[in-house]
Amino acid sequence: MDWLYILMPIAGVKIFWPGLIILGVGVGVIGGFFGMGGAWMVTPGLNILGFPMAFAIGTDIAHMAGKSLISTMRHGKFGNVDYKLGFIMLFGTVVGFEVGAQMIMWLERIGRVELVVRWLYILLLMFITYMVFSDVTKRKKKEREALMAGKELDKLATGLEWHKTFHKIKIPPMVHLKTAGIYCSAWLPIMVSLVTGWLAGILGIGGGLIRMPSLIYIVGCPTHIAVGTDLFEVMMSGLYGAATYTFKGRTELVAALIMLVGAAIGAQVGTVATKYIKGYGIRMAFGCAVIGCAISVALKLIPTYFPGLRDFTDFAATVVVLTVVSALSIYITVRMVLGAKREVAAKKASLAPHAG
Amino acid sequence: MGKFFKRLYFSSLISLLLPGLAFAAGGGAVAPMVLVADTRKLDGIMAWWAGMYNESHVQFTVLTVVIIPLVGVIFGLIADVVMTWIGIDLKHRDLAEH
Numbered sequence: 522m523d524w525l526y527i528l529m530p531i532a533g534v535k536i537f538w539p540g541l542i543i544l545g546v547g548v549g550v551i552g553g554f555f556g557m558g559g560a561w562m563v564t565p566g567l568n569i570l571g572f573p574m575a576f577a578i579g580t581d582i583a584h585m586a587g588k589s590l591i592s593t594m595r596h597g598k599f600g601n602v603d604y605k606l607g608f609i610m611l612f613g614t615v616v617g618f619e620v621g622a623q624m625i626m627w628l629e630r631i632g633r634v635e636l637v638v639r640w641l642y643i644l645l646l647m648f649i650t651y652m653v654f655s656d657v658t659k660r661k662k663k664e665r666e667a668l669m670a671g672k673e674l675d676k677l678a679t680g681l682e683w684h685k686t687f688h689k690i691k692i693p694p695m696v697h698l699k700t701a702g703i704y705c706s707a708w709l710p711i712m713v714s715l716v717t718g719w720l721a722g723i724l725g726i727g728g729g730l731i732r733m734p735s736l737i738y739i740v741g742c743p744t745h746i747a748v749g750t751d752l753f754e755v756m757m758s759g760l761y762g763a764a765t766y767t768f769k770g771r772t773e774l775v776a777a778l779i780m781l782v783g784a785a786i787g788a789q790v791g792t793v794a795t796k797y798i799k800g801y802g803i804r805m806a807f808g809c810a811v812i813g814c815a816i817s818v819a820l821k822l823i824p825t826y827f828p829g830l831r832d833f834t835d836f837a838a839t840v841v842v843l844t845v846v847s848a849l850s851i852y853i854t855v856r857m858v859l860g861a862k863r864e865v866a867a868k869k870a871s872l873a874p875h876a877g
Numbered sequence: 878m879g880k881f882f883k884r885l886y887f888s889s890l891i892s893l894l895l896p897g898l899a900f901a902a903g904g905g906a907v908a909p910m911v912l913v914a915d916t917r918k919l920d921g922i923m924a925w926w927a928g929m930y931n932e933s934h935v936q937f938t939v940l941t942v943v944i945i946p947l948v949g950v951i952f953g954l955i956a957d958v959v960m961t962w963i964g965i966d967l968k969h970r971d972l973a974e975h
Binding site for chain 2: 528530531533575583584586587588589590591594595598599760763764767768769770771772774775777778781782785786788789793861864865868
């Protein structure tokens with residue numbers, strides 16, 4: 522069975538290549554659907570397959586750039602990408618990412634990188650979970666109230682309405698983002714991109730996990746536009762991240778390309794699935810993904826305080842990540858297949874009378 | 878009840894975070910790591926690739942940044958053809974909700 526293993530030229534380790542493809546498919550599905558790179562799934566996944574941590578992050582970012590490009594192309598065709606917003610945010614994303622990447626190198630030198638990164642992760646993930654589920658709860662309450670009043674809730678209604686407060690800040694220049702349907706100060710997306718880019722650089726991720734909810738709750742994008750525009754940003758920051766991490770010698774291109782084979786298929790499935798699922802459905806599934814991610818990171822932190830539990834917590838964290846990735850990938854794939862079946866059947870039915 | 882859970886949530890968050898930050902402030906300066914690829918077990922294109930990594934990180938970076946999007950575009954176009962052949966509309970999304 523030696524042919525199932527490939528020697529990585531830079532990292533110098535033998536890797537089970539079908540594992541890379543499977544990992545690519547799973548992360549492609551979830552990434553294309555939620556508008557994120559999926560580093561929280563890939564980095565531990567690569568680690569399990571035998572990659573040293575130093576190469577896992579760089580390799581992940583390199584494959585993420587290619588995969589996000591595929592998803593962005595598809596979302597762009599659906600009209601889910603606000604390119605103007607994407608380009609405004611680009612500057613902040615790149616500057617923020619570089620500051621974050623430099624900070625990670627400094628933390629690596631003083632030997633505190635893992636602890637700081639994991640705590641930052643936990644803090645962010647708990648906050649995002651709170652945002653998503655409090656938004657869903659508030660919207661459901663609005664729906665119930667509208668139903669009791671005998672009305673139907675506006676399709677564009679949201680639970681959390683923080684973005685309306687941010688839109689009241691009128692610092693020039695003001696911008697009109699037509700695709701997203703937003704009129705706000707240009708400083709709002711710039712500041713959001715700066716902070717999310719910085720966090721992405723520190724955490725060694727594309728930033729989708731943070732930027733997607735920020736686009737929804739702070740900038741005020743509809744869910745589908747947030748997913749598409751975020752993928753555009755993940756692609757750009759992924760390319761920049763790939764360049765900086767490769768220049769620092771931390772990328773294994775061979776592994777990234779093998780993963781891209783699976784990710785190309787997965788990204789298409791995930792992206793097309795957004796056609797058939799409502800915005801709040803995407804938000805709730807995203808909340809579940811964030812909870813899974815937070816639990817896995819928390820499990821990784823426990824041995825810092827209880828070293829004897831390391832074996833158990835490492836195993837449990839891996840199980841949590843794999844379970845969340847599998848469950849979400851299956852859910853998204855099933856919804857995509859069912860939606861596509863309905864669409865193809867409807868097309869055939871509409872053509873049938875003409876044929877007859 | 879909601880307020881109680883909110884307070885419990887944020888206070889447990891802070892109590893979990895503070896010890897970590899205190900640990901993060903410690904540590905001393907260590908020399909930066911230098912990674913070198915072992916080319917002895919490699920041949921052909923893999924040996925060439927690892928050799929380039931050892932000789933010039935600039936060339937290695939430029940090629941990586943060119944190859945990744947190129948492969949992405951090729952795979953994306955292939956998937957376009959397959960999806961269109963299945964009969965999925967790749968240009969319209971009917972759902973319009975926040």
